[in-house]
Amino acid sequence: MLESTPLIPLAALAAVVAAAALVVRRDLARGRRPRPADLAWLAPAVVALVACAAVVGLGLFEREGDGLTLVALSLAALLEAACALLRRPLLDALERLGGRGGRWRAAAELLRAGIAAGALTLSCALGWLALELPWNGRILDMEPLYPSLEVAMILGALVLLYFLFQRRGAGMAVGVGALSLVGIAQFFVARFKDAAIMPNDLLALGTAAEVSGGYVYSVDHLVLLGVSCALVAMAACALVAPSRCATREQLGVNALGNVIAALAAASCLWGLVTTDLGEAFGLQVSYWDSLQSYEGHGFLPSFVRVAQDLPIDRPEGYDERDAADLERAYADEYDDGLGSTLPRAAAEAQFERELPSIVCVMDETFSDLSIYDGLGVGYQGPEFYRSLVSDAGTLSQGSLAVSVLGGGTCNTEFEFLTGVPLAYVGNGKYPFMLYDMSEAPSLPAQLAELGYATTAIHPNSPTNWNRQSVYDALGFDEFLSFEDFKTGTGDEEFAGVDFYHGAVSDGATFDKVLELLRSSDEPQFIFDVTMQNHSGYLQSNVPLEDLPGYEPEGLDAETTAELGEYLACITASDRDLAAFVEELRQLDRPVILLYFGDHQPGFSPELADALMPDASEQDKLRLIYSTTYTIWANYDVAGGAVGGVETDSTGPAQLAAMLLDAAGAPLTDYQKAQMVAREDVPAASLIGTELATGAWIALDDDGEGDDIRLPQAYADMRTISYLEFGSKQE
Structure with a gap:
């Protein structure tokens, strides 16, 4: 078996640098300045090869004898770099073809559309692999429905980015890169915590960054293969670009059309991610073992399904200042009543002592x-x-x-x-x-x-x-x-x-x-x-x-x-x-x-x-x-x-x-409010509410009670609870 060594990605990196230098030198010799946008397409290959060499050189590649994976990644990087360097000659050739007018222009536009469609198709498939391959050990056992659903989400996102970037492949490449980074992040979260990334984790990125230094960030061959998939997709994206506009008016019309198309794509994507995935596709996430659910249903559908559970209904007419005043009023009532009794005073003195x-x-x-x-x-x-x-x-x-x-x-x-x-x-x-x-x-x-x-x-x-x-x-x-x-x-x-x-x-x-x-x-x-x-x-x-x-x-x-x-x-x-x-x-x-x-x-x-x-x-x-x-x-x-x-x-x-x-x-003031409210509402659960009389009011399937019969304390505590918790999750 081919041994793993940092020389493999370093050799590929040297080839990329040498090829780029030759192309730049040729362009300069012909009196043409290299376009920064074209050279920027070399970044994915260079970053991937440098990172790969560092991982292997630092002993962080877990399959020491697996040089084939390094070769695969290096070849993918070389392909991406080659497409980056061939991008301008190809696009110029299409411009010359379209410049002939008539049928030639139609043929050139058809070729552009075909390249874009091919790149989009490849990006959806390889972007899905870049997302799932690094961490999902059950990728081959998934029911076809869920990969299809995930690819549909990826398609919607990539089409949206394609039009937002004015029909340039950079939009799709950004999307694929993001999928790859999420796949790598999920790999480490699964490795370190045996858990899946949840929407609420995005609210605690600062905390995650603070503790991130305590781990060893080693990777296996599947992570590198996932990156390889992303590089191949980006190679195709590098060749996608619209024809040049002859006038400012044409440029404006094209920009407006792309914005409208992006809005349409966003609308379709929004419709998909806001569909109740549990009801429509039977997708339920087991919060006991979230990672297993993610493995069975795919990252994006599972993440979206969890996100659908996030919103906490804001009480009708909620105002933060009024809620704080309400909580303070309840706390004052406790201080003047339950909290002012002789037994409570004796207990306070004893506790402090x-x-x-x-x-x-x-x-x-x-x-x-x-x-x-x-x-x-x-x-x-x-x-x-x-x-x-x-x-x-x-x-x-x-x-x-x-x-x-x-x-x-x-x-x-x-x-x-x-x-x-x-x-x-x-x-x-x-x-x-x-x-x-x-x-x-x-x-x-x-x-x-x-x-x-x-x-x-x-x-x-x-x-x-x-x-x-x-x-x-x-x-x-x-x-x-x-x-x-x-x-x-x-x-x-x-x-x-x-x-x-x-x-x-x-x-x-x-x-x-x-x-x-x-x-x-x-x-x-x-x-x-x-x-x-x-x-x-x-x-x-x-x-x-x-x-x-x-x-x-x-x-x-x-x-x-x-x-x-x-x-x-x-x-x-x-x-x-x-x-x-x-x-x-x-x-x-x-x-x-x-x-x-x-x-x-x-x-x-x-x-x-x-x-x-x-x-x-x-x-x-x-x-x-x-x-x-x-x-x-x-x-x-x-x-x-x-x-x-x-x-x-x-x-x-x-x-x-x-x-x-x-x-x-x-x-706390919140706990004081709870003690006062208990006098009217001793207990409240998702099943029902108990009143001071012992009566029990059942709640409907949405968790909403019968406000006509519920005491005011129930609604007040909903408002105060939202102040203390729900409002901080917005």
Whole structure:
């Protein structure tokens, strides 16, 4: 096999320089000055060859023995350079042919049109390869519909650029170059983050630039082949140019015609990218594994589909100054009411004095399925968790109105960490993947300003739901992921780490929390997102003695099996929670614990239908889209409840405000507004809104409520939430 060496692209570069020098010398000898625009066409070949030589010379080419790829790129660069140097003689020949008039002029224009059409066709095909080839390992397995859709988008963009550049090939070349650069960028993002480029990444280019120096930018043969495709396309583009206009009037007419054609192309392209790609082509992006979706559907269709999810509806009549005044009015109402009570004053003084550590556990799929009429078998729910309602340390416990079911953990996570209800963001959206979280209200950033060390824990891949980037944007100091639970290497890499249901157990994450708490006397905020209870529930990987053996009437065999495995997981979580709380009781430092579930298991609708056949669909949905939460402390919180607390419904977006209010911690104006609004609207989700009376108002498919029946507080909080989050994503 031909060895890879920087001499290959350097030899090609020398040939390009020598050929260019000869052409320039010849033109000067003939009394003609070389045109800068013609010489500029050499830039793609020169840049590609220099970059290639540098990559190989610095040891950044991952296939050391693959000289054929370097030869392919060098040949593509030589072809592009040759077309650049032949461009002027060809165009002059066409001008002379057209200058004969009559049929010759028509023939010349036909040749120009044929060259342009050929270059456009080649640019679409090779531009698509330049975009997809560097990073898409499934390029040969894509359904034909999606490459066709992507090529149609590329065609629209290239036609638009062709006419914007007044029918010159430079427009198409710019488009192909951009596709190639995007393909290379996606290669590195996939390599470093195992993720796809999202529209919101464009909002954080500054942050990306700041951290870009920590990576090794090595490339493989597919990246160079993608660049080769772009060079061949640019070679064809170099030969595209319109005939010269004889008069200024003709020049003006041609320019106007090109602008009109560009507008027509832009209109067609806009119509394509604004079409609901999910409805029209069945294109849905999995935000859990965005890279896999991009690989299956192509970069551009996937990127456009994600962008279609971006807009957050602006409240009717929204004015930023009025919204800020509204938020301030709510904050003043809190200060004069809920915030001015003697218990709150005592809690504030205690918090300022002791700065308790705050531990928040979002337990994967944790819920109390006894709400379904005890599952028809007398099931009482997780025993220890239920007992906390009468524990002396419990400050609050109740149901949690969530917006997701069976998955979408990141959405409950988003609501909790930012305080922004999904009801005000929109249905079918995953904010972690769509928006710039550095512009969002942030609980970890808020506590960091109070002197807290902030740590996030999730015993799985850090790229799931884009957490690695999101946690950094939200202000966490540290993120402990799956790798941080390893204790050794090889077969012993998880020696001593407890696993349950095929994942790191809840107890193992609690041990990590305790380790952090014992490592420093400084106040800490720790957010633990567990993994053990994740679906599916037909894995047969829990101890047989943990299976409850329930067989509720009306359930099929598969759902019954899922229920058994799920309840075994919940029982294991309950055991681990009991041990964790006992350890916290013994800890010689004040700690407040918030424990809540992100969503119910995906088979919950089957439970509701089988066990509550007479309930209304609205009542079933209310149960299905609910979990539970508890706020507990290992010390006597001034002004707090002393056991026997009443259950209190809320939503994930209000939990942080409730937690800080109970602890006596300072609240932001936004959180103060939330506490006041809760008196009228205790919970709001994508499924519905709970009123203070206990009534439940369902929301329609667009997430819009019945404004006639909803309290003013609901509309006010929509406006305030938009001020705090939506307006910053515009």
